[in-house]
Amino acid sequence: MVRHWEDFHVGDVIEVGPVTVSEEEIVEFALRFDPQPFHVDAEAGRRSPFGGLIASGWHTTALFMGMFVRAVLLDSASLGSPGVDEIRWTAPVRPGDTLTGRSTVTDVQPSSKDPRRGTVFTTNEVFNQDGVLVLRLRARGFFARRAL
Amino acid sequence: MVRHWEDFHVGDVIEVGPVTVSEEEIVEFALRFDPQPFHVDAEAGRRSPFGGLIASGWHTTALFMGMFVRAVLLDSASLGSPGVDEIRWTAPVRPGDTLTGRSTVTDVQPSSKDPRRGTVFTTNEVFNQDGVLVLRLRARGFFARRAL
Numbered sequence: 001m002v003r004h005w006e007d008f009h010v011g012d013v014i015e016v017g018p019v020t021v022s023e024e025e026i027v028e029f030a031l032r033f034d035p036q037p038f039h040v041d042a043e044a045g046r047r048s049p050f051g052g053l054i055a056s057g058w059h060t061t062a063l064f065m066g067m068f069v070r071a072v073l074l075d076s077a078s079l080g081s082p083g084v085d086e087i088r089w090t091a092p093v094r095p096g097d098t099l100t101g102r103s104t105v106t107d108v109q110p111s112s113k114d115p116r117r118g119t120v121f122t123t124n125e126v127f128n129q130d131g132v133l134v135l136r137l138r139a140r141g142f143f144a145r146r147a148l
Numbered sequence: 149m150v151r152h153w154e155d156f157h158v159g160d161v162i163e164v165g166p167v168t169v170s171e172e173e174i175v176e177f178a179l180r181f182d183p184q185p186f187h188v189d190a191e192a193g194r195r196s197p198f199g200g201l202i203a204s205g206w207h208t209t210a211l212f213m214g215m216f217v218r219a220v221l222l223d224s225a226s227l228g229s230p231g232v233d234e235i236r237w238t239a240p241v242r243p244g245d246t247l248t249g250r251s252t253v254t255d256v257q258p259s260s261k262d263p264r265r266g267t268v269f270t271t272n273e274v275f276n277q278d279g280v281l282v283l284r285l286r287a288r289g290f291f292a293r294r295a296l
Contacts, residue, residue, distance in 0.1 A: 034210070036221055049228075069183055082236060083205075083236035084232070085234060086231065088230060
């Protein structure tokens with residue numbers, strides 16, 4: 001059953017993932033979108049405060065999105081997102097890390113403009129294989145409402 | 149001269165870009181990180197409320213980061229970022245769009261924990277070739293302070 005706006009409830013928890021990220025993927029993403037030395041060069045990473053190569057925070061965010069889309073949005077009536085209310089990169093993501101995500105529905109609101117859609121608010125947390133929180137993300141998404 | 153924390157001042161405006169995004173790049177990014185139909189399939193995009201293929205918001209954000217890193221961070225004492233305070237995807241980004249960015253420094257704060265670094269707060273806006281705002285992003289970054 002395709003998930004519509006009415007199918008999200010405050011307190012729902014959805015587990016997503018896992019995904020493992022390689023050094024090659026970290027460097028490839030960073031060369032295109034965030035070529036700071038500690039994201040593209042292992043030796044520069046070792047000399048940095050991070051003590052080694054780390055993924056761009058935008059890569060971590062994109063990896064979470066990939067997990068969330070495959071677990072939730074592809075089988076939903078998603079109508080996109082107006083934005084994100086907070087991102088915190090709370091610990092580095094390093095080559096070989098395996099990430100899992102946990103999304104909690106914090107609010108659901110019908111649209112005041114369009115009776116055919118509503119907004120779902122979530123707080124999303126991503127953990128590495130040691131249970132360390134690496135990303136916290138408060139987001140909102142639009143979903144179609146079920147036809148009456 | 150490498151830009152340190154002291155070199156950012158409230159009200160500074162930095163223009164970054166441009167970058168042009170192709171349909172191929174939009175689909176490639178989305179297949180990996182956000183494979184919703186309207187991001188990966190032109191026909192599905194036409195049938196969606198967006199009226200055509202549009203870039204993942206995370207792709208738009210990454211494209212802005214690429215411009216900002218190349219214009220500012222690569223020649224700076226950047227120490228990474230703890231996070232972002234707000235993202236708004238205010239209009240779709242479509243194949244062939246050319247984006248430019250404008251970053252405004254809104255606050256600068258020395259670290260209360262580490263006298264060797266400080267935080268720079270920015271509001272960043274990305275526009276397409278028609279001057280339409282497609283992304284607004286409030287961010288913060290850590291920078292080393294100049295050695296005394």
